Amino acid sequence: MTTRIRPPAEWPATLDVAALAARGWRPVPFRQFVLKLFGRCDLACDYCYMFAMTDQSWRTAPVAMPGHVVTAAAQRIAAHATRHDLRSVAVVLHGGEPLLAGAEAIALIATTLRRRLPEAINLDLRVQTNGTRLDEPLLATLAAHHIRVGVSLDGGEREHDRHRRYASGRGSFAAVRAGLARLRAGYPELFAGLLCTIDVRNDPVRTYEALLEFAPPAVDLLLPHGNWSQPPPGRSPGDPATPYGDWLVAVFDRWYQAPSKETAVRIFEEIIHLSLGGASRIESIGLSPTAVAVIATDGAIEVLDTLRSAHAGAVGTGLNVVTDELDAALAHPGVAARQIGRAALSDTCLACPVHRVCGGGYYPHRYRRDAGFRNPSVYCPDLRRLIDHIHRRVWEDMTANASRQC
Amino acid sequence: MDQPSPPYESDLVDLTDMTLREVMAIDDSVLGQALRRLWREADDPEELVAGYTEAI
Numbered sequence: 001m002t003t004r005i006r007p008p009a010e011w012p013a014t015l016d017v018a019a020l021a022a023r024g025w026r027p028v029p030f031r032q033f034v035l036k037l038f039g040r041c042d043l044a045c046d047y048c049y050m051f052a053m054t055d056q057s058w059r060t061a062p063v064a065m066p067g068h069v070v071t072a073a074a075q076r077i078a079a080h081a082t083r084h085d086l087r088s089v090a091v092v093l094h095g096g097e098p099l100l101a102g103a104e105a106i107a108l109i110a111t112t113l114r115r116r117l118p119e120a121i122n123l124d125l126r127v128q129t130n131g132t133r134l135d136e137p138l139l140a141t142l143a144a145h146h147i148r149v150g151v152s153l154d155g156g157e158r159e160h161d162r163h164r165r166y167a168s169g170r171g172s173f174a175a176v177r178a179g180l181a182r183l184r185a186g187y188p189e190l191f192a193g194l195l196c197t198i199d200v201r202n203d204p205v206r207t208y209e210a211l212l213e214f215a216p217p218a219v220d221l222l223l224p225h226g227n228w229s230q231p232p233p234g235r236s237p238g239d240p241a242t243p244y245g246d247w248l249v250a251v252f253d254r255w256y257q258a259p260s261k262e263t264a265v266r267i268f269e270e271i272i273h274l275s276l277g278g279a280s281r282i283e284s285i286g287l288s289p290t291a292v293a294v295i296a297t298d299g300a301i302e303v304l305d306t307l308r309s310a311h312a313g314a315v316g317t318g319l320n321v322v323t324d325e326l327d328a329a330l331a332h333p334g335v336a337a338r339q340i341g342r343a344a345l346s347d348t349c350l351a352c353p354v355h356r357v358c359g360g361g362y363y364p365h366r367y368r369r370d371a372g373f374r375n376p377s378v379y380c381p382d383l384r385r386l387i388d389h390i391h392r393r394v395w396e397d398m399t400a401n402a403s404r405q406c
Numbered sequence: 407m408d409q410p411s412p413p414y415e416s417d418l419v420d421l422t423d424m425t426l427r428e429v430m431a432i433d434d435s436v437l438g439q440a441l442r443r444l445w446r447e448a449d450d451p452e453e454l455v456a457g458y459t460e461a462i
Contacts, residue, residue: 291455
């Protein structure tokens with residue numbers, strides 16, 4: 001395995017965080033902490049940013065987060081929250097597949113976190129799982145520790161099993177469907193929602209309606225990871241075609257036109273909110289400062305795990321919860337770059353009339369080899385298509401509402 | 407570092423004259439819920455930050 005040494009000129013390596021601070025910029029404290037509980041997975045999804053893309057460092061990383069790292073992470077999170085007087089923090093148990101850590105490990109992590117955090121600070125604890133291991137003992141453990149459950153599901157059986165397969169090639173839909181059935185039947189209050197990665201070969205409305213069959217409180221539709229140097233499927237960089245935009249517009253219309261809201265679709269709701277003048281609460285859209293810290297199985301504090309889709313080494317800060325405070329990560333250029341809003345955007349983005357809504361799209365999707373991350377998203381035409389469509393629909397409805405009230 | 411921004415002209419209807427009662431009376435559609443969220447966040451503008459995409 002060859003690790004390409006990244007040229008020093010790739011932005012944001014050249015971002016002078018000290019100069020920003022001297023001009024009055026202040027970082028936003030982390031609010032959300034992603035704990036990589038388990039560094040392996042029982043599925044072999046071919047689009048996985050952790051295992052199937054450029055960065056292959058997982059091969060030498062610890063399989064499971066050891067006890068002393070769990071303790072250190074909990075201590076650092078508590079210290080950070082206290083120092084910054086936070087009212088609440090969110091912790092996401094993640095991976096790999098976090099449920100492979102086992103019920104006992106999950107219980108220990110939850111207990112450790114609650115014990116370390118001051119009582120006045122609310123803890124929102126969740127797990128994001130591939131859904132194949134939601135058996136009764138694990139569900140009982142999750143319930144006992146008030147851990148909400150997000151499940152990755154790409155649609156019905158045909159859509160889901162395109163990519164989300166075991167290493168043997170067998171699809172995982174049947175196992176996920178069974179897990180969701182147990183979750184919904186026994187622990188409906190734990191069900192947080194579904195994450196669906198888009199494949200434009202799947203019919204959009206059929207995919208969305210397949211997700212609705214599980215009555216999720218929320219879903220999100222994720223663009224597959226790629227960038228200008230390693231394009232996502234179906235996207236030629238610079239091509240004005242909008243395959244993903246068209247796909248999302250079809251789902252949006254189906255969702256938006258329902259007489260009453262069937263589920264929350266996060267990306268659509270954030271774009272609507274931004275179009276009405278609000279601020280985004282998700283890092284894939286808008287200009288809100290990202291307040292997320294990722295802690296790897298070995299305790300390393302990462303810029304953002306999905307940067308593995310860009311190039312090897314993109315996630316590293318050189319910091320570790322065993323030896324360093326979380327505040328130290330706030331000064332890292334890769335973290336600051338995702339907190340400075342418009343100042344992180346390319347000239348192309350700044351000249352675009354929807355840049356305050358789009359925000360340049362999801363940060364990893366802006367990467368271009370030898371230039372870095374100060375580019376439009378490789379999905380720029382798709383995002384523009386979707387935002388313009390949503391803006392138009394909302395404007396039409398608002399105008400109609402205002403006319404009725406005259 | 408900060409560059410001048412082109413004016414972002416919104417074509418949206420000005421909500422200034424809509425009362426809270428009128429907002430709350432809007433149906434349970436997506437738009438209705440979106441407007442209520444806007445009013446809620448205006449009332450309680452805790453620092454708005456962006457969260458992690460790979461979890462829900």
